[in-house]
Amino acid sequence: MCGIAGIFSRDPMSPASVQAMTSLLRHRGPDDEGYVLFGSRDKPLLVCSGADTLPQAIGDAGLPYAPRHRLDDCTGIPVSLALGHRRLAIVDLSAMGHQPMCTPDQRYWIVHNGEIYNHIELRRELEACGHRFFSHSDTEVILAAYAEWGPQCLSRFDGMWAFAIYDVVDQELFLARDRFGIKPLYYWVSPCGTFCFASEIKAFTAFPGWSASLDHQAAYDYLAWGLNDQAEATMFAKVKQLEAGHYMRLNKAGLARAQERLPTVGWYKLEGRPFSGSRADAAVAFREHFIDAVRLHLRADVPVGSCLSGGLDSSSIVCVMNRLLAEEPAGAMQQSFSACAEEGRYDERKWIAEVVRHTGVQSHLVFPMFDKLFFELPLLTWQQDEPFGSTSVYAQWMVFQLAARHHVKVMLDGQGADEMLAGYHAFFGARFASLLRAGKLRELWKEVRQTKSAHGYSELEASMQMANVLLPDVLRQPLRAITGRDSIKPSWLDFRVLEAETSDPGRRFGHDMRSVGSLSRAQLTHNNLQRLLHWEDRNSMAHSIESRVPFLDHRLVEFSLGLPDEFKLSDGVTKRVLRSGMSGFLPDAVRDRPDKMGFETPEEIWIRKKAPDTFRRKMRQAIQASAGIFSADGMRLLEDVVSGKRPFNFAPWRIINFAEWLEVFSVKVR
Structure with missing residues (x-):
C-alpha cells in the first residue's frame, strides 16, 4: 500500500515537481521513497533516491531498479517523464520491494499502490513461463504479468490496485485501477500541457500552475443529494479520477490532445454468476467464498488487525479471521478497533462485547467527542481531498488513528457487504417494487407485514418507499419533499451561482433501482460504494494503515449478485445468505440482530x-x-x-x- 505520482510532458521539464507531489503523499508511505526519470533515450535516465529511501536499497548492484543518484542532485536535469513512489511496506519488507521497480531487461517500470492477494499463485504460473524474480513482492508479479499478457493481465488479479507502468520501448504510459475502485487514481492536465497523476488530489497542489476551481455539477450532486465519486468527475474542475475497472494508455502523441477528454477503457463489467441451488446450498457456497477471501486478505508480512463495529459484516470478518489465525503455527492474537458513543442509541458496545467474548480478540475502543470535531476538521478535510457527507467519517478517522497508536499496519473492514447483500433499508423499497411489478401481491403483502414486524415500518411507509422507486420524477420529487428527503432543487442553493443540471443523479446516470439486484448493482458501481471506499482509503492512509475489504473479493461479489433477490432480502430480513452462512461462526445475538449502525456519531x-x-x-x-x-x-x-x-x-x-x-x-x- 503506497502513494504514487507521476508527470508526463511533451516538453522537457524539471523533476522537482514530482518530488514535491510525492512529499504530500508521505503519509501513504513513510517506509521508503523512490524515483525514476526518463529523458529522450531508450533507457531510464536516472534512478533516484530521496530522504526516506531505505539505505539498503541504494546502489544495490543486484537490483536493476536500485537508486544510484540523489534526486536533490538531479532537479536541474530536464526530463519528459518522472515516476515517484512512497512505500508502506506490507509484503516483502526488504529493500528488494523498493519502487519504482522494473523488469530485468528494464523495459517496463512501475509505481504501484495496492495489493495483489493471489500473487503467490500467479508467480508460480509466470515462473513456468520463464520469468524470474528478484523480490517476493506482488508488485514484481504485476510487472511480469503485464510483460506476459499485456492489459489482459488485469482480469487475472485478485486484489486492489492503482498502478502506472511505463513501456520504455513503445514510450507508452499505462494506468489501471481495480474492479471496484478500492484504490484511488487521479489525473490532471496542467495549463502547460503536462499530464499529472497521483493517488490523492492534494498532490497536484504542488505542481506549478495549479489553481483549484469548482466543478459545479459535482458540487450540486454532493450538496443536494449527498453523492460523491459517481463517475470520473471530482469536485475540482479538470481533475478526473480513473474510474473503477478502467485503464488508460497514453503516449507522446496523445499528450498533444491532453487538454481534451482523455479516452479510457472499461476492462471490467460487473456481472452476476447465475446460481441454481437451494438457499442452504447458497449459504454453504457463500461461506466457502467468504472464508477464502478473508484467507487471501490475511497475506502480509506484518500483523493484521480489524475494524469491529459490532454489526454483522465486521463481526463476520473478525470471527472468520480468528479461526484462520488460530490455524497458524504462531496463533497470533487479533486486535480489533471500535468507535463507541456515550449516547445509548448510537453505542454498540454490547454487540462488540459479544464478539470479543466469542473470539477472545484484544479489543480497543475509542469515543469520538464533539469537542474535538471542529478542531480536527481542517486536517480531516485536507486528508479527504473532497467534502464528505456526515460526521461518521470522523468516527472512522479516530478508529484508524487508534490502530496506528497500537502499531497495527493492516486492517480488515466490512465495506461492500451492504451493497451486494441488500443491507440498507433502501432495499426494502426495491423489494416491494419488484414484487408489485411482478404481480405477486400476496407475497408483497406478506413482505410488508414482516418488514413492519421486524423494523417498525408502517404500511404507509412501505407505500412511500415503493412510490419513490416507481414514480416518474414529476410525481416523485414532491413526494420526497413531503417526506423530508433530498430535494431536486433545495431552496438553500442559489442556482444563479451554482450552474448545474438539477436532476436526480441516479436517474441521470440511468440506474435501474426497481429490484434488489439492480439497486445492488447501482450501489456497487456508482451510488454508494465509491464514496465509502474514498473515505476508507483517506482515513486509513492518513494514519499510514492499509485497509483491506474482503467482501469485495470479485468472486464473492459476482456470486452474490447472481443469487435470487429473496436469498438476500425476504421476510423482512436483510443479508439472509450471510446470516445463514455464518451460522456457527458468529454469536447468535449478533447474527440475528435486525438493526444496522456502523461507525456512526x-x-x-x-x-x-x-x-x-x-x-x-x-x-x-x-x-x-x-x-x-x-x-x-x-x-x-x-x-x-x-x-x-x-x-x-x-x-x-x-x-x-x-x-x-x-x-x-x-x-x-x-
Missing part, C-alpha cells in the same frame, strides 16, 4: 441538543464563505432540523463541510 444529538449554537455559528460562516452558493435559507434549514420541524438529515453538515473545503483548498467558485 450522535450527529443528531450534537446538532439538536449538545451544541446547536456551534452549528448555527458554523452555518453562518459557511453561507458567508460560499461566494453566493448558499442562500439565507441555509439558516432556516438548520433551524428546522434543530427544532424538529424537519426530519433530521445530513444537509446542514454538507453545507458546513463544503465551506470548510473551499477554504482549505482555496477553491474558486467562479
Whole structure:
C-alpha cells in the first residue's frame, strides 16, 4: 500500500515537481521513497533516491531498479517523464520491494499502490513461463504479468490496485485501477500541457500552475443529494479520477490532445454468476467464498488487525479471521478497533462485547467527542481531498488513528457487504417494487407485514418507499419533499451561482433501482460504494494503515449478485445468505440482530441538543464563505432540523463541510 505520482510532458521539464507531489503523499508511505526519470533515450535516465529511501536499497548492484543518484542532485536535469513512489511496506519488507521497480531487461517500470492477494499463485504460473524474480513482492508479479499478457493481465488479479507502468520501448504510459475502485487514481492536465497523476488530489497542489476551481455539477450532486465519486468527475474542475475497472494508455502523441477528454477503457463489467441451488446450498457456497477471501486478505508480512463495529459484516470478518489465525503455527492474537458513543442509541458496545467474548480478540475502543470535531476538521478535510457527507467519517478517522497508536499496519473492514447483500433499508423499497411489478401481491403483502414486524415500518411507509422507486420524477420529487428527503432543487442553493443540471443523479446516470439486484448493482458501481471506499482509503492512509475489504473479493461479489433477490432480502430480513452462512461462526445475538449502525456519531444529538449554537455559528460562516452558493435559507434549514420541524438529515453538515473545503483548498467558485 503506497502513494504514487507521476508527470508526463511533451516538453522537457524539471523533476522537482514530482518530488514535491510525492512529499504530500508521505503519509501513504513513510517506509521508503523512490524515483525514476526518463529523458529522450531508450533507457531510464536516472534512478533516484530521496530522504526516506531505505539505505539498503541504494546502489544495490543486484537490483536493476536500485537508486544510484540523489534526486536533490538531479532537479536541474530536464526530463519528459518522472515516476515517484512512497512505500508502506506490507509484503516483502526488504529493500528488494523498493519502487519504482522494473523488469530485468528494464523495459517496463512501475509505481504501484495496492495489493495483489493471489500473487503467490500467479508467480508460480509466470515462473513456468520463464520469468524470474528478484523480490517476493506482488508488485514484481504485476510487472511480469503485464510483460506476459499485456492489459489482459488485469482480469487475472485478485486484489486492489492503482498502478502506472511505463513501456520504455513503445514510450507508452499505462494506468489501471481495480474492479471496484478500492484504490484511488487521479489525473490532471496542467495549463502547460503536462499530464499529472497521483493517488490523492492534494498532490497536484504542488505542481506549478495549479489553481483549484469548482466543478459545479459535482458540487450540486454532493450538496443536494449527498453523492460523491459517481463517475470520473471530482469536485475540482479538470481533475478526473480513473474510474473503477478502467485503464488508460497514453503516449507522446496523445499528450498533444491532453487538454481534451482523455479516452479510457472499461476492462471490467460487473456481472452476476447465475446460481441454481437451494438457499442452504447458497449459504454453504457463500461461506466457502467468504472464508477464502478473508484467507487471501490475511497475506502480509506484518500483523493484521480489524475494524469491529459490532454489526454483522465486521463481526463476520473478525470471527472468520480468528479461526484462520488460530490455524497458524504462531496463533497470533487479533486486535480489533471500535468507535463507541456515550449516547445509548448510537453505542454498540454490547454487540462488540459479544464478539470479543466469542473470539477472545484484544479489543480497543475509542469515543469520538464533539469537542474535538471542529478542531480536527481542517486536517480531516485536507486528508479527504473532497467534502464528505456526515460526521461518521470522523468516527472512522479516530478508529484508524487508534490502530496506528497500537502499531497495527493492516486492517480488515466490512465495506461492500451492504451493497451486494441488500443491507440498507433502501432495499426494502426495491423489494416491494419488484414484487408489485411482478404481480405477486400476496407475497408483497406478506413482505410488508414482516418488514413492519421486524423494523417498525408502517404500511404507509412501505407505500412511500415503493412510490419513490416507481414514480416518474414529476410525481416523485414532491413526494420526497413531503417526506423530508433530498430535494431536486433545495431552496438553500442559489442556482444563479451554482450552474448545474438539477436532476436526480441516479436517474441521470440511468440506474435501474426497481429490484434488489439492480439497486445492488447501482450501489456497487456508482451510488454508494465509491464514496465509502474514498473515505476508507483517506482515513486509513492518513494514519499510514492499509485497509483491506474482503467482501469485495470479485468472486464473492459476482456470486452474490447472481443469487435470487429473496436469498438476500425476504421476510423482512436483510443479508439472509450471510446470516445463514455464518451460522456457527458468529454469536447468535449478533447474527440475528435486525438493526444496522456502523461507525456512526450522535450527529443528531450534537446538532439538536449538545451544541446547536456551534452549528448555527458554523452555518453562518459557511453561507458567508460560499461566494453566493448558499442562500439565507441555509439558516432556516438548520433551524428546522434543530427544532424538529424537519426530519433530521445530513444537509446542514454538507453545507458546513463544503465551506470548510473551499477554504482549505482555496477553491474558486467562479
